[in-house]
Amino acid sequence: MTESTRNASEDVAELVEACPFPVIQCDVQGRVLLANTACLSLLEIVNIPHDEASRILPEGCIAQLEAMFHGKARPFELKRELDGRFLEFTFAPIRSKKHVLVTIYDRTEQRFTALWMNNYARELEEVNRQMLQAQAHLVQSEKMASLGQLVAGIAHEINTPVGSINSNNDILIRSVSKMREFFNCEQCPVDVRENPYVVKLMRVLEEINHNNRIACDRIINIISSLRNFARLDEAERRRANIHEGLDSSLILVHHQLKNRIEIVKDYGDLPEIECFPNQLNQVFMNLLVNAAQAMPRRGTLTIKTLHVGNEVQVRISDTGVGIPRENMRKIFDPGFTTKGVGVGTGLGLSICYKIIQDHRGRITVESEVGRGTAFTITLPVSISTS
Amino acid sequence: MPESDITILLVDDEEMVLTSIRSFLAIETDYRVHTFTSPVKALHELDRLNIDLVISDYLMPDMDGITFLGKVKEKFPQVPRILLTGYADKENAIKAINDVGLYQYIEKPWNNDDLKLIIRNGLEKTILLKRLEEKIREVERAQNELTEVQKQILRIFA
Numbered sequence: 001m002t003e004s005t006r007n008a009s010e011d012v013a014e015l016v017e018a019c020p021f022p023v024i025q026c027d028v029q030g031r032v033l034l035a036n037t038a039c040l041s042l043l044e045i046v047n048i049p050h051d052e053a054s055r056i057l058p059e060g061c062i063a064q065l066e067a068m069f070h071g072k073a074r075p076f077e078l079k080r081e082l083d084g085r086f087l088e089f090t091f092a093p094i095r096s097k098k099h100v101l102v103t104i105y106d107r108t109e110q111r112f113t114a115l116w117m118n119n120y121a122r123e124l125e126e127v128n129r130q131m132l133q134a135q136a137h138l139v140q141s142e143k144m145a146s147l148g149q150l151v152a153g154i155a156h157e158i159n160t161p162v163g164s165i166n167s168n169n170d171i172l173i174r175s176v177s178k179m180r181e182f183f184n185c186e187q188c189p190v191d192v193r194e195n196p197y198v199v200k201l202m203r204v205l206e207e208i209n210h211n212n213r214i215a216c217d218r219i220i221n222i223i224s225s226l227r228n229f230a231r232l233d234e235a236e237r238r239r240a241n242i243h244e245g246l247d248s249s250l251i252l253v254h255h256q257l258k259n260r261i262e263i264v265k266d267y268g269d270l271p272e273i274e275c276f277p278n279q280l281n282q283v284f285m286n287l288l289v290n291a292a293q294a295m296p297r298r299g300t301l302t303i304k305t306l307h308v309g310n311e312v313q314v315r316i317s318d319t320g321v322g323i324p325r326e327n328m329r330k331i332f333d334p335g336f337t338t339k340g341v342g343v344g345t346g347l348g349l350s351i352c353y354k355i356i357q358d359h360r361g362r363i364t365v366e367s368e369v370g371r372g373t374a375f376t377i378t379l380p381v382s383i384s385t386s
Numbered sequence: 387m388p389e390s391d392i393t394i395l396l397v398d399d400e401e402m403v404l405t406s407i408r409s410f411l412a413i414e415t416d417y418r419v420h421t422f423t424s425p426v427k428a429l430h431e432l433d434r435l436n437i438d439l440v441i442s443d444y445l446m447p448d449m450d451g452i453t454f455l456g457k458v459k460e461k462f463p464q465v466p467r468i469l470l471t472g473y474a475d476k477e478n479a480i481k482a483i484n485d486v487g488l489y490q491y492i493e494k495p496w497n498n499d500d501l502k503l504i505i506r507n508g509l510e511k512t513i514l515l516k517r518l519e520e521k522i523r524e525v526e527r528a529q530n531e532l533t534e535v536q537k538q539i540l541r542i543f544a
Contacts, residue, residue, distance in 0.1 A: 159472050160400055163495030167406040170498045175413055220495055 022104040025094070028065045030057050033099065042104060046083040056082065057102065058089055065100055068093050079107075086111040155223050162223065166216045173209045176202070237383070240277040242270055242312060246303055249284035256292040257301065266304040270312050274382045279355045283363075286348040287316045287375050293339065294320025294373060310381050311361075317374035323367040331365060359383060387513050389416035393436060394505065396421045397428045397454065398443035398470065403494075407441070410498050417505075425454035432461060439508050441468040441492075456486045464515050466508035468492060 013034070016023050022039035026032050032053040035043075040050060048055050058080040068076070068091065075092040088105040180202065183193045192198060250263065257263065291301050299319040306313040323331060330336045332353040356363040361379035394417050398404050404421040411419050420435055422428035426448050440458050444451040455467040466489035483491065489511070490504045 156472055159494050160403060164400070164402040164406045166495045167410060167498055171406070171410050171413060174410075174498075178413065223495075 019103075022106075024053065024056075024102040024104070026054065026057070026100050026102060028062070028069065028098055028100065030054050030062050030065060039104065042106065045106075046085055046087075056087075056104070061089070061091065065091065068100070069095070069098055084108070158219075158223060162216070162219050165212075166220065169209065169212045169216055172205075173213065176205045176209060180206075237274060237276055239272040239274055240280075241272050242275075242280070242305060242314060242379075243267055245277055245281045246284050246305075246314070249281050249288055250303075253285065253288045253292060256289060260298055261292060261295055262298075262300045264300060264302040266302065268304075268306045270305055270307050271381055273312055273379055274384070275359055275379065276355075279358070280379075283352045283355050283377065284314075284316070286352050290348065291316060291318035291320065291373070294318050294322075296321075299372075311378050312381060314377045314379075315374055316377075317372060319372040322369040322371055323365070323373055324369055328365065328367065332363075387516075390418065392438045392509060393418045393420065395428060395432075395435060395437045395440040395458075397423075397425050397441070397446070397451070399423050399446040400443070403443065403470070407501070410501070411505075414498075414502060415505075425449040425451070429454070429457055432458065437462070437465055438512055439466050439468070439505060441470055441505075444469055444471045452486055455488065459486060464512060466490075466512055468504060468508060470494060470496065 016025070016034065017036050019036055020038055022042045023036045024032055024039055025034040035050075035053050039053070039056075043050055043053060043056060046056065058078045061078055064076060064078075068074075075090060078089045078091070080087050080089065086107045088107050090103040090105075092101045092103070093099075094101055182188055183198070183202070250257075288301070295301070295318055302315075302317045304313075304315040304317075306315075327336075327338065332349050336350075353363055356377055356379070359379050360383055361377060363378075364376050365373065366376075367373040394411070396404055396407055396419055398407075398421075401423055404423065408419050408421055411417050420428075420431070420437070422431070425442065425446055440455065442451040442454050446454075451469050451471075455469065458465060458467060467486065469488055469491040471491055472494050480491070489508050492501060492504060
């Protein structure tokens with residue numbers, strides 16, 4: 001070895017030592033011949049003894065090292081995760097000695113920054129989604145609140161004239177019936193009683209009066225539904241037995257069930273729950289009436305109650321016509337009805353939904369066309385602590 | 387007491403309500419009915435009318451029904467007071483039953499049969515009260531006479 005070459009190789013060793021990246025010189029079998037200080041400190045980080053420095057090299061690099069010296073091979077790169085560090089290896093051939101210069105870059109920081117950024121972006125997306133949902137919710141409840149005010153206003157304005165019309169209709173019915181009594185009494189001359197014009201007039205009067213009575217009843221019914229819809233905050237909150245509410249609602253809808261529908265009560269052992277009993281009765285009533293109407297002929301109405309943890313569950317199911325899939329999403333929307341004009345106001349289930357929501361509960365529906373429908377109400381035992 | 391001797395006062399700012407109730411009472415009863423669209427005007431006429439029962443709406447522009455019935459109570463405490471309310475005033479009406487000593491409240495839209503029954507029962511109470519007062523007066527008179535007789539007897543024997 002001449003002076004100049006020795007100096008050159010010393011220079012190279014010094015150069016390698018000074019390099020801030022971990023640098024390794026190895027043979028094609030991956031045996032480490034030289035490792036600089038930066039490499040040794042990396043080995044400490046990744047917990048590999050210095051004399052086993054070769055273990056730091058990625059598996060499967062040996063085959064590629066050999067191949068690098070055949071033909072016009074180029075330097076190549078490999079990545080490896082070791083002890084939670086992300087390492088990038090560059091392999092470059094030292095042709096004269098058939099050795100390999102390995103440079104190692106620790107990409108852990110960049111990798112973590114990227115991961116963190118990714119997570120952060122995902123979190124932001126999630127927060128954004130939640131905010132959009134909350135906004136939709138808010139818009140919806142705002143809509144419901146103003147709808148409630150509008151409805152209450154309309155109901156109030158219509159109430160007085162309807163009361164008057166209703167009373168007048170009743171007076172007309174009474175007057176016509178008194179006229180009928182007069183025509184039928186002995187003092188009334190037969191030619192008056194049997195005068196075709198009088199007979200016709202009386203028939204028309206009686207018919208339109210009857211018609212008006214039905215119309216009035218319907219309007220009053222609608223006003224009463226609107227009123228219930230708009231004034232949900234009225235009654236006071238107290239502890240109540242759900243079964244009492246269910247039973248009294250059953251009594252009220254009895255005329256719709258009659259002997260037609262079998263009632264199965266499967267009551268669990270329920271604690272009293274904190275609620276607005278009148279409102280819950282309204283929900284039960286609505287669901288029971290709906291169930292009865294879903295079973296135009298015969299059927300079974302099952303009421304099941306359960307106590308699960310801090311919640312009670314009421315499941316009202318029927319064996320009726322079921323709800324078509326396309327209607328399932330809309331059934332809690334105010335104004336949505338399939339019962340036809342004059343039968344349903346389309347407010348029943350939306351009122352139920354709002355009431356259950358006010359109780360911090362949930363109402364869900366399962367249905368199959370031709371098999372039946374089941375509504376499940378889940379209510380917290382205590383509103384305030386949930 | 388024949389129905390034609392009984393006077394009912396009816397107050398509602400809506401003329402149509404007055405007409406409806408007046409017409410109903412006209413065909414079903416013989417009560418004399420006075421109607422006012424203003425409770426203030428009704429109060430001016432109150433002394434002159436000699437009423438046996440009063441029915442008032444709640445929400446009216448120049449005075450609310452509860453205030454009005456309160457003033458009627460001050461003058462004629464024995465007259466039954468009935469409040470005719472829209473549903474929105476229900477809670478006020480229930481409070482008023484205690485505050486103003488309402489006899490009854492009727493919700494709009496009202497049922498004519500219920501209205502008739504409530505009026506009849508209310509009047510029965512007044513009529514019973516009137517009779518009771520008469521009886522008390524009779525008893526007092528008798529008592530006074532007895533005391534007088536007793537005095538005379540005592541004088542004779544003295």
